[in-house]
Amino acid sequence: MARLLVLALLVVNFTASVTAQSFAQDIVAPEAATGRTAKDGKLAKSFMVVAANPIATNAGVEILKKGGNAIDAAVAVQLALNQVEPQSSGIGGGSFIVFWDAKAKKLTTYDGRETAPSKATERRFLRPDGKSMSRDEAIIGGHSIGVPGTVRVLDMAHKAHGKLAWAKLFDPAINIAENGYAVSPRLNGLLTEEQAMRSIAPGSTLYYTADGTPKSVGTIIKNPAYAKTLKSLAKKGADEFYTGALAKEIVKAATSARSPSDITLADLKNYKAIERAPICMMYRDRNICGMGPPTSGGIGVMQTLGLLERFDLAALGPKSVQAHHLIIDTGRLVFADRAVYIADPDFVQIPTQDLISKDYLRTRGERLSLDKRIEKADAGQLSRKYAYVPAASPEQISTSHFSIIDAEGNAVAMTTSIEAGFGSRVMVGGFLLNNTLTDFSYSDIANGNTVANAVGPNKRPRSSMSPTVVFDKDGNVEIVVGSPGGPAIVGFVTQTLIGLIDWGLTPQQAVSLPHVIVGGQSAMIEPELAPMKDALTAMGHQIRIGEFPSGIHAIRVTKDGLLGGADPRREGSVGGE
Numbered sequence: 001m002a003r004l005l006v007l008a009l010l011v012v013n014f015t016a017s018v019t020a021q022s023f024a025q026d027i028v029a030p031e032a033a034t035g036r037t038a039k040d041g042k043l044a045k046s047f048m049v050v051a052a053n054p055i056a057t058n059a060g061v062e063i064l065k066k067g068g069n070a071i072d073a074a075v076a077v078q079l080a081l082n083q084v085e086p087q088s089s090g091i092g093g094g095s096f097i098v099f100w101d102a103k104a105k106k107l108t109t110y111d112g113r114e115t116a117p118s119k120a121t122e123r124r125f126l127r128p129d130g131k132s133m134s135r136d137e138a139i140i141g142g143h144s145i146g147v148p149g150t151v152r153v154l155d156m157a158h159k160a161h162g163k164l165a166w167a168k169l170f171d172p173a174i175n176i177a178e179n180g181y182a183v184s185p186r187l188n189g190l191l192t193e194e195q196a197m198r199s200i201a202p203g204s205t206l207y208y209t210a211d212g213t214p215k216s217v218g219t220i221i222k223n224p225a226y227a228k229t230l231k232s233l234a235k236k237g238a239d240e241f242y243t244g245a246l247a248k249e250i251v252k253a254a255t256s257a258r259s260p261s262d263i264t265l266a267d268l269k270n271y272k273a274i275e276r277a278p279i280c281m282m283y284r285d286r287n288i289c290g291m292g293p294p295t296s297g298g299i300g301v302m303q304t305l306g307l308l309e310r311f312d313l314a315a316l317g318p319k320s321v322q323a324h325h326l327i328i329d330t331g332r333l334v335f336a337d338r339a340v341y342i343a344d345p346d347f348v349q350i351p352t353q354d355l356i357s358k359d360y361l362r363t364r365g366e367r368l369s370l371d372k373r374i375e376k377a378d379a380g381q382l383s384r385k386y387a388y389v390p391a392a393s394p395e396q397i398s399t400s401h402f403s404i405i406d407a408e409g410n411a412v413a414m415t416t417s418i419e420a421g422f423g424s425r426v427m428v429g430g431f432l433l434n435n436t437l438t439d440f441s442y443s444d445i446a447n448g449n450t451v452a453n454a455v456g457p458n459k460r461p462r463s464s465m466s467p468t469v470v471f472d473k474d475g476n477v478e479i480v481v482g483s484p485g486g487p488a489i490v491g492f493v494t495q496t497l498i499g500l501i502d503w504g505l506t507p508q509q510a511v512s513l514p515h516v517i518v519g520g521q522s523a524m525i526e527p528e529l530a531p532m533k534d535a536l537t538a539m540g541h542q543i544r545i546g547e548f549p550s551g552i553h554a555i556r557v558t559k560d561g562l563l564g565g566a567d568p569r570r571e572g573s574v575g576g577e
Contacts (some may be wrong), residue, residue: 041508041565044576048562049073050553051402052088052484054573055181056080059172060404061575068164070410071099075154075162077402078416079173079230082431083223084181085571086207086422087190088484088551089400091229091241092250092433093418094149096291097157098278098467100477102409107469108160109291111274112153113460114146114436118270119262122454125442132446135438140196141259144424144435146461148241148250150416153273155238161410170234177227177430180220186571188217196425200258203427226430242268246429253428270458276345281356283309286478286501287471290413293350296342297415297466300490303334305497306361307368313502321535322370324516324525327498328541329368331491331518332377338487340379343452344460354382373540398422399465399484403555405477405562411555413467415482415489436461464489470497476557483552483567488517492550500556507565511552524548 042048049060059080060073068076074097082090089095094114100107116124125138138144158166183191191214197203198212206223208214215221232240240246247268254261280289281302288305290298307330316323341351354360364380399417417436418424424435439461441453453462464487470479479500483492492515499510514528522542525532533543551570556563566572 037568037571039508039512039566039568041506041563042574042576043561043563045561046407046577047405048555048564048574048576049077049402049404050555050564050566050572050574051077052081052400052551052553052570052572053084053184054571054575055084055176056402057573057575059176060402061577062172063164063169064406065577066164066168068169068406069161069408070404070406070412071157071161072164072169073404073406074402074412074414075158075169076172077404078150078154078414079170080176081400081402081416083173083176083226084184085187085400086432087187088398088418088421089150089416090418090431091151092148092423092428092431093416094146094434094436095153095414095416096295096463096465096467097153098290098413098469099157099161100411100469101161102411102477107278107289109276109278110153110157111276111291111294111460112149113294113463114149114434115267115271116146116437116440116455116457116459116461117261117263117267118457119264120437120455120457120459122442122445122456124440124455125438126446130446132443136196138438138442139420139435140425142254142257142261142263142424142426143259144437145254145261145263145426145433146436147263147267147271148434149271149273151233151238151241152271156273156275166237167234170230174227174230174234177223177230180222183215183217183219183221184571185217188214190421191215194422197422200425203422203425203432206427223430229429229431242271249428250433253426254433257424257426279352279356281306283497284501285473287475288468288497289471290466290468292352293342293345293462294460295463295465296338297464297489297493298468299342299352299355300334300338300464301466301468301493301497302356303337303361304330304490304494306356306358307333307365308498310362310365311370313498318499318503318505318513321532324529324532325373325536325539325541326368326370327491327495327516328518328523328536329374329377331523332374332521333364333367333380334490335487335518336377336379338462341452342462344462347456347459348452351382371539375540399486399489399551401467401482401484401551401553403480403482403553403564405480405555405557409477411469411477411480413469413480413482415465415467415484417463417465417484439463466490466493468493468497479554479556481552481554483550485548485550488515488548488550491515491517492552496552496554500554507554507556507563509565511554511565511567515548515550517548
């Protein structure tokens with residue numbers, strides 16, 4: 001565990017170095033790295049699932065074998081992840097889904113992001129003296145809990161596109177909950193680092209022994225409370241979560257927790273998942289498509305690629321100092337725009353098309369140089385004036401992503417989260433509730449600033465989740481990809497796409513590339529890139545070295561079939577036939 005502590009210090013120090021600009025505070029101490037496992041990727045002829053844990057991958061594969069489609073498999077994967085990767089996602093959180101309907105030739109995106117309770121105000125995370133709460137003070141307890149969206153968005157997507165009966169999709173997860181699963185090395189390591197949940201029941205008894213020691217690797221955990229929840233949702237449908245007995249349990253748990261929530265039954269009843277128009281942009285001869293706001297992810301990926309497009313990245317190659325220098329500087333520009341312009345589009349006018357327009361990116365990209373750092377990376381100037389100032393949303397990286405392509409050619413890219421590691425630490429019905437409301441920009445409110453991403457009633461906080469589907473020059477699905485990582489998601493996904501498109505790597509090679517993570521005025525590089533540190537420093541960059549636990553899961557359609565890759569930094573696996 002000493003290695004985890006070293007990482008935590010590295011990331012905290014990294015964070016401290018970038019606080020000169022408020023948007024730079026977005027990089028915060030992450031879900032810790034727990035080592036790497038070499039992976040070979042996999043080729044499948046018919047269908048494929050790539051998810052963050054083999055048990056979850058197998059749940060999706062089981063559904064596909066029974067004749068289900070990609071949406072059906074997505075439901076099964078998420079219900080399984082809730083158990084085997086509880087620190088990262090679950091039905092107590094929120095999700096974004098990008099879905100390609102192969103028969104209809106239509107791309108649809110679904111927004112299942114959490115919402116603030118109707119009583120929430122922009123001063124939610126301020127102390128009585130008007131100062132901002134600390135991260136732990138804000139996160140742990142009821143008042144950080146947003147109205148969960150994952151069950152509703154899965155229900156919405158399934159009703160529109162599902163093939164198997166809703167109840168059938170719960171069978172794998174019910175079996176896991178009743179028969180148990182073995183604690184993995186990663187889960188054990190994160191439970192060891194975790195402090196707050198050791199004293200918060202019922203999570204304390206589910207994951208820890210009587211003396212507060214994390215359950216050891218290989219210990220079988222059964223979750224009868226979650227099995228009961230799953231059976232109820234399978235029988236009664238998603239409405240049970242939002243208007244039934246489970247809704248009452250959720251409200252009771254949130255309002256009786258430490259720092260009680262003001263969430264109501266009406267907030268749950270009124271929650272709606274939203275079908276939103278996808279956003280797309282050409283990069284070279286590919287069409288990159290993803291989610292628009294309230295996530296900044298789709299815009300960020302497209303902006304980064306658009307800014308880099310004028311450079312010959314193929315010629316520079318994956319070992320080039322200049323390529324990584326460009327990735328750092330484009331990331332700084334993208335972060336600056338994100339901090340000003342991105343929020344909930346139902347409350348704030350978001351200049352989405354302006355931000356990804358070729359003319360805007362061409363002009364903005366003129367600041368980039370092959371050999372010198374941009375001195376000041378600030379937000380771009382748009383034709384319409386916006387009265388917002390840069391604002392932090394210190395999103396944490398306890399998120400998960402899975403990619404699916406079924407035998408019919410339908411594709412799902414789904415990124416799902418409960419925000420911080422183990423969310424709010426409040427557990428009900430065998431699952432953890434999110435702390436997503438701390439993704440709002442509350443520290444800037446303490447300073448009296450007007451920011452786009454302020455807390456507000458029924459509002460969705462800004463995200464960085466970037467589920468992405470890429471189409472080839474003939475309009476066929478070629479790549480399905482995404483990652484956890486908080487604001488670093490944009491960099492993870494973009495670097496993977498550069499690896500696949502510009503550098504001709506396999507999915508496994510691309511997701512295994514060493515990362516460069518941008519945070520305001522500084523950057524962190526992974527140890528493999530350490531030989532570049534001096535050269536990058538000479539260009540003007542502030543560089544630190546450390547591990548950053550992405551969880552990139554990618555599928556590429558090739559002439560030989562479906563080729564998948566799972567990030568070696570987590571416990572993901574590729575399954576298919």
